[in-house]
Amino acid sequence: MDELDRNILGLLGADARMSVATLARRMKVARSTVQARLERLETTGVIAGYTLKLGENARQGRLRASVLLTIEPRAQAAILTRLKAIAEIEKVFTTSGRYDLLLQIAAPSTQVLDQVLDQIGALTGVVSSESLIHLSTKFDRAV
Structure with a gap:
């Protein structure tokens, strides 16, 4: 896991509903890069799922x-x-x-x-x- 992966996790930790396009824009990388990273993080079990956090x-x-x-x-x-x-x-x-x-x-x-x-x-x-x-x-x- 590198800095880009940690940035993705940080942004999703704040808002798990953030779109891939928005993630890419905020990190100033290609959408395909974020999509590939997300797929790898999910496949390797770093991301176990997306959930609702009650207020x-x-x-x-x-x-x-x-x-x-x-x-x-x-x-x-x-x-x-x-x-x-x-x-x-x-x-x-x-x-x-x-x-x-x-x-x-x-x-x-x-x-x-x-x-x-x-x-x-x-x-x-x-x-x-x-x-x-x-x-x-x-x-x-x-x-």
Whole structure:
């Protein structure tokens, strides 16, 4: 990946709907060059897809939280299977350090969030959990 590829990714990160012609114009290169680069980035898996990023107005009704889990050794596979069944869990990351898993959760209310946290805590193999409720977003670089 070179500077041109990074520029394409940067522009698409800001606006995934930007046309190939507009990308080419902004980068001052031929449209065919941008098209070929995009095809290569997609084929090699650098670009996995194009998606919709919800704005703050659409996310206002959602309460977000991160949950840190410590789990029993060799329980990860079974716990991940059960976590996949909980719709409010958006992402699960493995981590290094004191905790084994980091969960990203979005719920429509504190009541639902409380139920989800109880559900997670009751899973066989979960030793402990720590919940962090997200209050406000200061900036977001995620694409």
